[in-house]
Amino acid sequence: MAIHRVNTDDYPEQLQHKATRLREAFSAFTDLQPEVFPSPPEHYRLRAEFKVWQEKGRAHYAMYRQGEYKQxxxxxxxTVGSELMNRLMPQVLEAVxxxxxxRKRLFSAEFLTTLSGDALITLIYHKQLDEEWEAAARALQQKIxxxxxxxxxxxxVVLERDYVTERLQIGDKTYQYKQVEGSFTQPNGEICRAMIGWAKDACRDxxxxxxxxxxxxxxxxxxxxEHFDKVLAxxxxxxxxxxxxENIRANGVTNLDIVRLSSEEFTQAIDKVRPFRRLKDIDLDSYDFSTVLVDPPxxxxxxxxxAMVARFPRILYISCNPETQLENLRELSKTHRVERFALFDQFPYTDHTESGLLLVRK
Incomplete structure (x- = not known):
């Protein structure tokens, strides 16, 4: 059975249904209609993982319904994949x-692409990869x-590099990002641009x-x-x-420090529950935090x-799960009101919704 094109004619109605559902879910906390950021109806997904189905000596890209791994x-x-992904998929499969x-013992293929035209393909095997495999893979790499x-x-086995470089145009500026294979990146590039643009606008003053x-x-x-004196992330x-x-250096940013801490660890650090060696060069008391941005799992x-976030005058809360965002809002609404409200349609044709809130202290 083949997966064919999505029905783009249904997209406006599906998006309206999501907006209505989101507005109703948050109606106890705001009368605002969500600002709706639609996805391109096709070719919006920049990364995808395919199982490889082997049958009669031929490999095929495949997906499975949850729990149905024999069909x-x-x-x-x-067609939900980027145009570059769709161009590369048949070339890679033909070479395999x-x-x-x-081809032998190949069981998965991953494609990572960018809006700016970069790509990376990962082939995953149930066998050890030797010099013969490397030679064949280098020939494929040169071909595509x-x-x-x-x-x-x-x-x-990395033949050249294990990352792509993305360049996102936001307003009149272009930002460059190194995106490493296997690490998290936003799957819908245009929605990623919309989310960043919305966050910048919310922080403009x-x-x-x-x-x-x-x-x-x-x-x-x-x-x-550019909207703050100093930034700690x-x-x-x-x-x-x-x-x-690396992205800080590539974009010439000079007012940003990043430390490797979990949110729980940072809460302990800012409350002076215990010190962290990774903060030894960071003077937390020197910051005058006016805004906190959270984009949790x-x-x-x-x-x-x-509770820690509730102390800040302004909270910018991006969420990939409005249900848990709503649970947090029940607490945050005791101290803050909803100033802005947005829907980002990261995954069209699904029930998944992503949302944004700007909360301002009452």
Whole structure:
């Protein structure tokens, strides 16, 4: 069975349904209609992972319904994927099927692309990768013009590089980001641009300093630096912190420090519960934080972090799970009111909704 094109004619109605559902869910806390940021109806997804279904000596891209791993859905087109991804997919598959070395025991293929035209392909195997595989992969890399990575258990073979470079135009400025394979990046590039633009607009008249928790590779942090005197950001992933440091240098930012701490650890640090060696060069008392930006995982803010965040005059809360954001808002609404409210349609044609709130102290 093949997965064909999405029905783009249904998209406006589906998006309106999401907006209505989100407005009703938050109606106890705000009368605002959400600012709605639609996705492109096609070719919006910049990264994707495909299972590789092997049958009669041929490999096919496939996906599975949850719990149904014996019935693959063979993919002959993937119109939700970026145009670059769709251009590369058949080239990679043809090369795999022309090479026993590349095809044998291949079980997954990952594509990471950017709006600015970069790409990276990861081939994942149930076998150790040897010199013969490397030679075949280098030939494929030269043919398609983009880097290949090979992975198997406890093995990662990088032929050229393990990252892509994204360049995002936000207003009249272009921001450059190193995005490392396997680390988190926003999957919908145009929605990522919309989210950053919305956050910048919400912070346009800010004063003082910014704290950001869960900063990743600096996706929001770097564009927001121009609106604050100083910025301090935290992130727990070592890979993301290293990427963020490179992105700071690439964008010429001079008023931003990033430290590798979890939100729970930073809460302990700012409350002086215990010191952290990773903060030895950071004087927390020197900051005049006016705004905090949080973009937590689906679980939302833990109770201690939520209480800490409530001390700030302004809270910018980006969420990939409005249900947990709403749970946090029940506490935050005791001290703050909703100033702005947004819907970001990161995943069209699904029930998934992402939302943004600007909360201002009452």
């Amino acid at each position: 693959p859905f063979i993919i002959d087109e993937f 099927n022309d090479s026993e070395v590349l 013009g983009y880097p290949i990575i090979g992975r198997s258990r406890k093995q990662k 800010s004063e003082g300093d910014l704290l950001e928790l869960y900063c990743g590779n600096g996706n929001f942090t770097i564009p927001l630096c 935290t992130e727990i992933s070592k890979v993301s912190v290293n990427s963020a440091q 689906r679980a939302g803010l833990d109770n201690d972090t939520c």
